[in-house]
Amino acid sequence: MKQLIFNMTLKIYLYIFGRVSFQKFNHAAIRFHLRSIGILNYSNHLQSGEHFFIKQELKKIVRKKANLVFIDGGANIGSYSESLLKKFFPKAQIYAFEPNPTAFRQLINIKDNFQAINKALGAECKQSILFEPTNNPGSSHSSLYRLEHGAVNQIQIECTTLDAFCMQQGIEHIDFLKLDLEGNELDALHGANSLIKAGKITCIQFEFNEINYISKITMQDIITALPNYKLYRMLPKGLTPLPSAAYLQNIYAYQNLVAISELTQDE
Template sequence: MIASLHCFEPSIPTFELLLQRFKNTDENIILNNFALGAQEQDATLYYDKQGSSLASLRRLDHFNISFEQSQKVHINTLDTYCKMHNIEHIHLLKLDVEGHELDVLNGALELFAKNAIDIVTFEFGGCNIDTKTYFQDFWYFFKDKNMSIYRILPNSKLYKIPEYREFYEQFVTTNYVATKDNLRL
């Protein structure tokens, strides 16, 4: 089996950097100049400078970061993308979308219904304050999909979260992995 890697970057300048970085690599790396979300739409991407690693659909004025530059970007759903590219199964879905992780997951409901996603990695933290998503939202999303959530500890070990508790609502960036319940780690 040959693995393929599908990357999504909505920022045009950052996408150009990706194209340069991967121009002489394997054809199994597919670069896409749009974002993923809960529904197909256009949105505004804010940034402080061209190619900024801080580019986001959210504003960061409260960090005294001036996001005076912006561009319109397109958002598609993972379900639509996978249909268009005949992708029937995803072994690893890695999300780092500045608090919009739950939107991407909700744009993949058909894939989850078909049990077609094995593992999801995602961040939870301060970005989720802006998008008004809570750890509880992730907990019930994955519980309903028969998936378990593990916190990735600083020593790279996994800590299984057996039940939801309000204690987990800490908005300090933390990495998690959700896996099918029948998947052995």
């Protein structure tokens, strides 16, 4: 009976909205609907859900633990660290990675439990090239992938891995890892493989957008790199489980996702 009702409803819906004259309306409706499921909410930290997540959800996840360690991967000038992490977790030790030299010169002005590292996070410790829009020095959209069609500066940078960095610094556990690497998030996860498999990273926030289409990364690639993690899409006021259907996972438009370690939560 339910299937019959669904088929009849679908037939009527397609009869009305499947017409050429309704396509502009349909496209506008899709853009609004995407925002309701946590996609394209890029205007600010309130709309994206990052403010609510750091203020409310992250506190539950880290459980008032002492000596918190946070990693801000792709920190740019430090807006995320200053306006969210340091505001709600003032005692946490933050390590912020930013390879762009122009942005890094501003990042190092942040003090108190904050260490800026002029390197990119990736899958290997090596030299690489950062592509920066010529008309926007220090751009938050600088990337290891050539994204701009216009003129770009090519900047030689150093890459490291989270596994190597934590070993050098004697960091045994990361409570929160934020990755905004303009398409290089999967490589950074591969570079943290030992930490991830050992359940040494409690929570990971990362972006997924059109850049992942350019870098040929699917959501399944990321899921595979995160065994024993539950994935959620960020909403303005909460988290919703990532759908299992591939066509609902691989929407190449701005969104923030959160991966929470089942190993850490079971401790």
